[in-house]
Amino acid sequence: MKTCFSIQDDFPLLKRRIGGHPLVYLDNAATSLKPQVVVDSLVDFYSNYGVNIHRGIYTIAEETTLLYEQARTIVADFIGACHEEIIFTKGATESINLVASTWAFDAIKPGDQIVVTTMEHHANFVPWQQVADRTGSVLKVIPINPDGTLALNKFEEIVGTKTKMVAVCHVSNLLGVHNDISTIIKLAHKAGAKVLIDAAQSAPHQKIDVCHLDCDFLVFSGHKLMGPTGVGVLYAKKELLECMRPYQYGGGMILKVNVDRSTWQGLPQKFEAGTPPIASAIGLGVAIQYFKKKLNFDDLKIHEASLCKRLIDGLATIKNVTIYGPTDQLQENGHIVSFTIRGLHPHDVAAYCDRFGICIRAGLQCAHPLTEFLAMGPTVRVSTFAYNTQNEIEYLLTVLEQMTKDMESVDAFEDRLHNHMSV
Numbered sequence: 001m002k003t004c005f006s007i008q009d010d011f012p013l014l015k016r017r018i019g020g021h022p023l024v025y026l027d028n029a030a031t032s033l034k035p036q037v038v039v040d041s042l043v044d045f046y047s048n049y050g051v052n053i054h055r056g057i058y059t060i061a062e063e064t065t066l067l068y069e070q071a072r073t074i075v076a077d078f079i080g081a082c083h084e085e086i087i088f089t090k091g092a093t094e095s096i097n098l099v100a101s102t103w104a105f106d107a108i109k110p111g112d113q114i115v116v117t118t119m120e121h122h123a124n125f126v127p128w129q130q131v132a133d134r135t136g137s138v139l140k141v142i143p144i145n146p147d148g149t150l151a152l153n154k155f156e157e158i159v160g161t162k163t164k165m166v167a168v169c170h171v172s173n174l175l176g177v178h179n180d181i182s183t184i185i186k187l188a189h190k191a192g193a194k195v196l197i198d199a200a201q202s203a204p205h206q207k208i209d210v211c212h213l214d215c216d217f218l219v220f221s222g223h224k225l226m227g228p229t230g231v232g233v234l235y236a237k238k239e240l241l242e243c244m245r246p247y248q249y250g251g252g253m254i255l256k257v258n259v260d261r262s263t264w265q266g267l268p269q270k271f272e273a274g275t276p277p278i279a280s281a282i283g284l285g286v287a288i289q290y291f292k293k294k295l296n297f298d299d300l301k302i303h304e305a306s307l308c309k310r311l312i313d314g315l316a317t318i319k320n321v322t323i324y325g326p327t328d329q330l331q332e333n334g335h336i337v338s339f340t341i342r343g344l345h346p347h348d349v350a351a352y353c354d355r356f357g358i359c360i361r362a363g364l365q366c367a368h369p370l371t372e373f374l375a376m377g378p379t380v381r382v383s384t385f386a387y388n389t390q391n392e393i394e395y396l397l398t399v400l401e402q403m404t405k406d407m408e409s410v411d412a413f414e415d416r417l418h419n420h421m422s423v
């Protein structure tokens with residue numbers, strides 16, 4: 001099983017077998033696999049460095065600080081930001097919570113509006129719901145069209161002078177749909193609102209340039225980008241970060257503490273109180289370097305679209321399958337496909353696939369407002385990345401086909417049994 005990138009051998013987890021079957025990992029929207037160089041970087045960190053940063057003046061403390069700050073520069077370059085505009089957090093969730101609990105509580109007043117969409121992951125929905133509750137502002141939710149795309153016309157209706165924040169995902173973690181964030185950012189700025197882009201599902205799959213986009217805040221997680229867990233990124237425009245109060249207080253972010261008041265370090269330390277995720281941040285830097293060396297976004301897009309196309313075409317031939325989201329868009333630019341099979345609970349589908357070594361996600365996908373809006377229950381979600389192959393998609397389709405056949409024969413058996421008992 002080779003991909004167009006021929007990188008499968010770089011991922012140690014792909015050597016595992018589950019129930020005698022090779023691992024087929026198709027849950028990349030939840031987290032990605034890590035290449036060996038990232039695993040090695042963690043071992044190297046704890047074997048050769050492993051001390052705290054921005055504190056010690058001995059050699060390995062200074063070396064460790066340098067590695068950590070180099071990782072920040074790598075992340076900044078990756079999205080076209082400046083070094084001091086990158087704040088390391090523990091994930092996209094914490095990055096959003098940081099903005100909600102610092103910028104928002106100062107900038108949002110009673111009667112103001114916060115705008116999100118129906119398709120947000122809970123991480124970009126609940127923090128804003130909390131801000132609205134506690135500030136007396138109003139949370140407005142942009143609906144989606146029947147095909148799963150965002151209702152941009154409603155956006156123009158809803159966003160106005162009272163809107164202070166528009167928080168929107170770049171790519172939906174359930175429908176896989178891509179939002180036209182350039183247009184959204186322009187419309188929001190025209191109304192005088194700030195914009196936060198949740199790039200958790202896009203940063204690993206497409207080129208992001210925060211200057212070109214002109215977004216105010218952008219967040220993503222390291223672990224979906226082949227990096228370690230425990231590190232996430234908040235990008236914010238420097239002028240915003242300079243005005244925002246710190247998120248947490250403690251060591252590392254302090255300039256001077258007096259008994260009656262304290263002052264803070266400059267950027268980015270002001271937002272990184274305590275010991276940060278040093279090893280994970282360095283690992284994320286290694287992941288991005290690996291990514292740049294082995295992959296490119298143009299080929300990745302073609303590769304993932306071709307996997308999505310084969311999956312969607314194959315699913316369409318399986319009885320009782322419903323695919324959610326704009327399939328035309330996904331076949332051109334997608335890495336997430338969600339579906340259900342009538343008569344089968346998504347958990348049963350995922351458990352059946354697991355027997356054959358296939359990892360796929362089943363459930364409400366941390367998107368309750370969306371599942372409620374679409375009046376649908378749990379779904380099965382398949383999500384791809386660079387190391388996935390057409391063979392893996394064929395294998396998944398064969399397993400799903402077999403599952404529906406097995407279920408048909410169980411149903412037929414049940415009918416026969418029923419008839420027999422009622423004679």
Ligand SMILES: Cc1ncc(COP(=O)(O)O)c(C=O)c1O
Pocket residue numbers: 029030090091092093094121123124169171172173198200201221232
């Ligand atoms: C669109 C989106 N936003 C935010 C998150 C939260 O990311 P994390 O759990 O890494 O903080 C996820 C995770 O799946 C996501 O898909």
